[in-house]
Amino acid sequence: MNTRILLRGSIRRRLIIQLLTGAALLASLMFLVVQNYARDLAGQSQDEILSASMTAILDSASVRNGDLTVDIPYFAFSMLGNISEDRVFYAITRNGAFLTGYPDLPKPVASSGIAPRFQTARYDGEEIRMATATRRLSVSGTPDFVEVTVAQTRYGLRQQLAGISQTVAGFGIGFFVIAAVFGILAAQSAIQPLRQLAGSVSRRGLSDLRPVSAPVPAEMESLVGALNGFMSRLKTSLSRSEDLIAEAAHRVRTPLTTVRTQAEITLRRVDKPENRQAVREMIRAIDESSRAAGQLLDHAMVSFRSDHLELEDIELTRLAQDAVSRLRPMAELRDIDLEIHVPNTAMTVKGDPILMQSALLNLLDNAIKYSPPDSCVHVVVRLKADEGEITVRDEGAGFPKADMGRLTRRFVRGGNTDAVVGSGLGLTIANEVARAHGGRLFLTNHSDKGGACASLSFPLA
Ligand SMILES: Nc1ncnc2c1ncn2[C@@H]1O[C@H](COP(=O)(O)OP(=O)(O)OP(=O)(O)O)[C@@H](O)[C@H]1O
Ligand SMILES: [Mg+2]
Incomplete structure (x- = not known):
């Protein structure tokens, strides 16, 4: 008898999908974290160079004969040029009034202190990073505030970041592929015990109802327990049916045989033809019943044994x-x-x-x-x-x-x-x-x- 088995989903597929989703999420997270970290690091190093350049310019500001002079040292810009092909801008103001440099450079954010300030802005259609600091000088006894802004475009930074992103993406994909391979292997090995159990049960002979004795993982304990319980109940019920058939055959045939013998004896003793005919009919009816009982029981036995050949x-x-x-x-x-x-x-x-x-x-x-x-x-x-x-x-x-x-x-x-x-x-x-x-x-x-x-x-x- 072949009963159609209704299938819903697959444990293996579900495991693989879950493991692959986890691996993809982890790989994306790793990509984002490393990319962010690299961006911060690259930004920090640009800020440090901008700050060094700006400090060098600010340090060159001095008061000579009551006048403010700013002698921009060569290395102040050369250190910025070393990074890449980036363009460099600067602006120097005295008490808020433009002194030299690029007059239209975006105004730095106002600050009360003298600590360097950094900001990102747009200039000449490009993104720039600006470092600004203020120095207080004393000219003819009155305080003078010199503010220096040094700015640089961010090509180099972007190139650097693109390179890092490419490498990290490569790592991410590699990580995903390795995790996927391990995920598929893990899913296979997770369902392997189920396959082994199914194989060992289906390889059994039809009448083999022994309990499953091979070791199984802890998660399958209840399944194997239920299977063993079911087989033991089935075994008990099968042997009961077999006993019942044999018992029934015995109980039906034995009294019929006795009745038939008695009828044969009676037939020998009876002389009247009509009585003899009646007894003969009785014997035939007994034969019919006996044959029917025997055949019915044989047929039941055939149906029963055909299921468990x-x-x-x-x-x-x-x-x-x-x-x-x-x-x-x-x-x-x-x-x-x-x-x-x-x-x-x-x-x-x-x-x-x-x-x-x-x-x-x-x-x-x-x-x-x-x-x-x-x-x-x-x-x-x-x-x-x-x-x-x-x-x-x-x-x-x-x-x-x-x-x-x-x-x-x-x-x-x-x-x-x-x-x-x-x-x-x-x-x-x-x-x-x-x-x-x-x-x-x-x-x-x-x-x-x-x-x-x-x-x-x-x-x-
Ligand atoms: N060798 C045969 N020659 C002629 N007819 C036959 C032969 N074997 C079977 N039959 C016919 O087939 C029918 C069915 O046979 P079957 O063996 O199933 O039943 P049965 O012999 O009548 O009863 P029982 O269950 O006691 O065998 C018989 O009733 C008979 O008509
Ligand atoms: Mg027959």
């Missing part, structure tokens, strides 16, 4: 010979000869011996029951392609043509049964056994001599 190597020739010798006494009672033809080579199939025996006995039972006395029943075992086949052919009138298509259905009997005791389950049993073993039951009538021909075929082991 206990496969063994079965030699078809041996199987046929056993069945023939079991039914020979019954055949002799009707003066029917049982002939068996077997090949020289052994033919082994995988099957449940009890079920296969039951199927064959039913075919033989039919052949003996439905063929005339003094005839012969032929049992032929032969190899047919990759199948082993057992055919039971009799010399009777054959299967009734009108019923041919329905004879394997439960409780269906043909129009040729008359006084023959039966319950209509024999061919049902044979057909179900064949199907449970991947084989088939064929019913035909012998083309020339007419007799019924029933073949059971099973795939070879």
